[in-house]
Amino acid sequence: MVKSVAQYQEMINDYLAHHLHDDVDESTLFSSMNYSLMAGGKRLRPALTLAVVEMTGGVITADCLQAACALELLHTYSLIHDDLPAMDNDNLRRGKATNHVRFGAGMATLAGDGLLTLAFQWVSDNGLPSAVRAELTRQLSLAAGPSGMVAGQARDILGEQRNLDLPALRYLHRQKTGALLQYAVKAGGILTRQSEPVIEQLARFGAQYGLAFQIYDDILDVTASAAQLGKATHKDAGEHKNTYPGLLGLTGAQEQLAATVAAARQTQQRLSQMTGHSFDGFSQFLAYFKISSNVEEKH
Structure with missing residues (x-):
């Protein structure tokens, strides 16, 4: 049975709290790593991996949990930097x-x-089959590296000097934000050794979820307070960042969000049809995006 996001979060937090110390050999360094790792966070990326494992009929073992939690290590590194x-x-x-x-x-x-660095240790140093470890390592490298997240960060810095059109903005965020979320969903399928067509659809859902996540984050930067988000807001416009509300206006960004979530729901249904498994567990992740009713009705 697929767990709730809150249950996955509890599993992930417990694992991180009890295993980071084993692999860090300097007290101040540990304190700094642990400070950001345990500062909170939704744990959506490893939770998505674990949910896919269960939705595809797998079991969350200790090795599986370690591989999933590796993604939270890598995500936290990206936030610190x-x-x-x-x-x-x-x-x-x-x-x-x-x-x-x-x-x-x-x-x-x-x-x-x-x-x-520890993220790759956790992915590769466990009891999973060697082929699974190798593919997880390869896919995580691609998602996080200079053709994925790092490239997106570079495009974000360079983009401050010019106005991007919608295709360029999507490409930037497909790398900067979407790459790790896409990997998170694919990783669950890799762990349960799904067929290539299923992996492709999982990747599609992950890409759609990643795009929705970035659009929603851009919207919140405009509409939410620092107290609500736990970080500074209204910075994007002041720093001349390329954002969806900046390019399309707030209503246009909300319409893009609704269309992207609708496309993800179609992929969710396609996965159920292809595999014979229920992918209803994705609905709780899609519920993260609050779409105004007047915009949602158009989609």
């Missing part, structure tokens, strides 16, 4: 001082380096 003075220079993350504010830019950089 994204907040650094040389990048976005943010002082608030998840309602707390950012890592470089608390530990200094040097230690924060090393904490990110440690989490990134």
Whole structure:
């Protein structure tokens, strides 16, 4: 039976709280890594992996949980580095001082380096079949590296100097935000050794979910308060960032969000038809996106 997101979050938090210390050999470095890792967060990425494992008939073993939690290590590294003075220079993350504010830019950089490297250790150093470990490592490298998330971050920096059109903005966020979310969904299928056509549809859902996540994040930057989000808001416009509300207006961004979520629901149905398994578990992840009723009615 597929668990709730809250149940997956509890499993992930428990694993992270009890296993990070085993692999860090310096107390201040551990404190810095642990500070950001355990600062909260929705844990959506590893939760998506675990949900796919169960929706495709698999069982969440200790090895499976470790491989899923590796993605949270890597995601946290990206947040630490994204907040650094040389990048976005943010002082608030998840309602707390950012890592470089608390530990200094040097230690924060090393904490990110440690989490990134440890993520690949957790993916590869476990009892999963060798073919599964190899494919998870390959796919995570592609998602996180210079053709994935890192490339998206580079495009984001360069894009501050010019206005991107909608295809370019989508491409940027497909890498910056979407790549890790797409990997999260694919990883569940890799862990249960799904066929290539099923993996392709899981990747499609992950890409659609990643796009919706970024559009929604852009909308929240305009409509929510810092207290609600736990980070500074209204920064994107001030820093001349390319965003969906900035390009399309708030209503246009909300319409893009509704259309993207509708497409993800179609992929969800297609997966059920292809596999004979229920993918209703995806609905709780899609419920994260609050779409205004007047916009949703158009889709």
